[in-house]
Amino acid sequence: MSSSWSDLAVQAVGALTGTIAGGAITVLVARWQTAKAIVAQTDLASAQQAADARLARVEREHERSSEAARQLLERLADLHAWLPSLPDVAAEPPRLSATARDSCRTAMESLRRGMHTELFGIGQGEARDRCRALVKLTYDAGWRQEGQDHPTRVVRDIRNCLRYVQFSLEAVIDGRPLPSHAEPPVLERDTPEMWLPPEIPGHWGDPADLS
Template identity: 60%
Template structure:
């Protein structure tokens, strides 16, 4: 092989190697670019989903808080007329017809809250507590559970009502719920009026009216 032919082959080989190397470099660069774009897209998508989840959580909290406030208003109305609770099913109330009618309305209101506002609260324990309160109030008002000792039963319902109020307030304030406590047994033979295991300090304040 002549000198010129050998030189040409060497030059061609070098050129081919250079072109091949350049092609590989371009392919690698493209692959890296693609991976970078995919990673950025993934991060953006993940961030967007996280933002959506946070927004949904915020909406749920706001909805629960608003529902809890509505339920507190309903409970405040019942609390004001609790002395007439045993009278709601009688034509001859112990107190007054006006007080009986107001208590009836308040009792209906907390029942409506159970099938409307309560559905916006996701906390299962709190929902159970509210439903127990509605059951207790209806037991005293319409089912005459333990009727002879109605004064203690009014206090039982009052204590459990305050317990539910405390629970709703904790939800609004984003605080842990008060510890679980079984509701009072209205038909028990004797005993002190029902109170939860932990009583908020203001319950013992005479100005609070508890």
């Protein structure tokens, strides 16, 4: 009888020990799973915060670039308006109009100031380089007198290059890819054909743009 009670007690203790051990393991597993879930949620939140920060930075950079491009477009507007009047078609041989040249000089001074202010607000280096190339081209024609054997073609070269830069700045504002790269025209060349970029936007259909 005593042996039976002893066996029963041992079995009871074993069962109780197993229950306690099993419960402890269950608690440990639950805690591990909870800790793992917390870590995963923390990592996800950190990743989301980092993504939000990157997006905000990109939006700020685009906003800054867009505003700078708009201001440069405003500076280019006067130069674009006066360039067609540069050749004095009434003169024989044709020469540059003094009045138009003075107006272009004023517009170029404004654009040159933009090279020291708004230009640095544009994030795309290629867009900045195109603006600088236009300024150099215009000064080469106006002050170094390059291409004077073909004054009408030089004006058309510069105007088409200006339109190409305008199109590039519009792409910056819209967040579109820049038009294909094109080397600026060489003013000192024998051919009378005007320079055109390899990619001509559809809204250049106005004959005045390609005149």
